[in-house]
Amino acid sequence: MEALKFGTSGLRGLVSDLVGGPSFAYALAFLRHVASSDESGARRVVYLGRDLRGSSPEILGDCAAAAAVAGFEAIDCGALPTPALAFRSLREACPAIMVTGSHIPDDRNGLKFYGRDGEITKADEAGILAAFAAIGDTERNSQALAVPEDATALDEYEQRYLDCFLPDALGGLRIGVYQHSSVARDLLMRLLKRLGAQPTALARSDRFIPVDTEAHRPEDVASIAEWTSEDGFDAIVSTDGDGDRPLIADERGTLLRGDLIGLLTARHLDLTMIVTPVTSSASIERAGIADRVVRTRVGSPFVIAGMAAAAADGAERIAGFEANGGFLLYSDVVLEGVTLTALPTRDAVLPMIAVLAEARERGKKLSELVSELDAGHAAAHRLANVPGERSAAFLTRLSGDENFRHEYFAPVGTVAGIDTIDGVRTLLADGSSIHYRASGNAPELRCYVEAGTEAEAARLLAWGLKQAGAEIG
Known part of the structure; x- marks a missing residue:
């Protein structure tokens, strides 16, 4: 268990160090931490989700066993993007655990925790570690548990975007969907089609592929360039393994930087207060899209803390994003007369749709949108x-x-x-x-x-x- 540690996106470590007792103990510690601050009458339900790694179902079972010991009812939301599970967690004000290693190799995995009001904070991490230390020799129930399944969390997440974007928002765009092992791959095909695009599935994989939207694998870069050259796509899109970081390539096969995806999304949604880590480029200030920019350390907990501080200071129309492209919506936005509610956790779908809709609405190619930013x-x-x-x-x-x-x-x-x-x-x-x-x-x-x-x-x-x-x- 000493090899496991909290990073910028939750608990991560080798599968061999995580499955069984460790994942059970950390999930139990998290739920006991949640329960320690619960008010009387709080629902004792925890939502579970996972990515498509081979080890994720077993680890999800460990989390379900921990829920039983902690006195929570576990509900299995299945394989779905991390922001979809977070959306359910926020709507129901119930904790959630996502089993995912995001973009890191398949021999590793992790747990991402959501409290009743969103992503855990660094203070929550300290509370979880304290609860973990107090567990002692608690034994895991080795018997398999029957965990109720609920696939509607994914449906609700998809409907979130169908409600706020017009049915022809992406009308006529030819989009390649690099599927690999992204847990969002089928969702993207459905959603893009329902918004008027013509999606084509590319390179679906039965084994986990560690696609990182910040450090692109040479083979992915080469494949994307080849697909755009041969098939004439307006764009190619994908996500990392758990669907919280977008990958977008323009009509030439050039991959858009994550910070520029965030900028274009903020412009499309008319969000003028931006919080972003120091790894985002100086173009964030130079572009003139934001009235104010706040820089933070890398990691969604720091971005969320920065957005919360800005809101406390009276700021409005607040967004956060990272250099990996993950977009965090802190303020409600009205689109087509419908309120798109805040979702302050990394999301790949919103920036993907927003950037493509911006291009279609303005009749421009993605490369032209990027060149307008003078981003260096x-x-x-x-x-x-x-x-x-x-x-x-x-x-x-x-x-x-x-x-x-x-x-x-x-x-x-x-x-x-x-x-x-x-x-x-x-x-x-x-x-x-x-x-x-x-x-x-x-x-x-x-x-x-x-x-x-x-x-x-x-x-x-x-x-x-x-x-x-x-x-x-």
């Missing part, structure tokens, strides 16, 4: 299998040792300043930047760069990864 050029990737302690040592030296920092970056430029909100973001004298941070979900060191040209961004990213790899060893 950014790139990101990661070094895999880097233990956290090695990343921490590297980042500590980079932030604290000025001589080392200047020598380290000397081959690419002169250091003009650093930002240590999350990791170390180094600004160079020519206006470009290189940002290193340790992933909160996996043993990875991530690298984000911004530069004046696409070629220069690619060069800095390749250099940044190679240089870090040599330094870490």
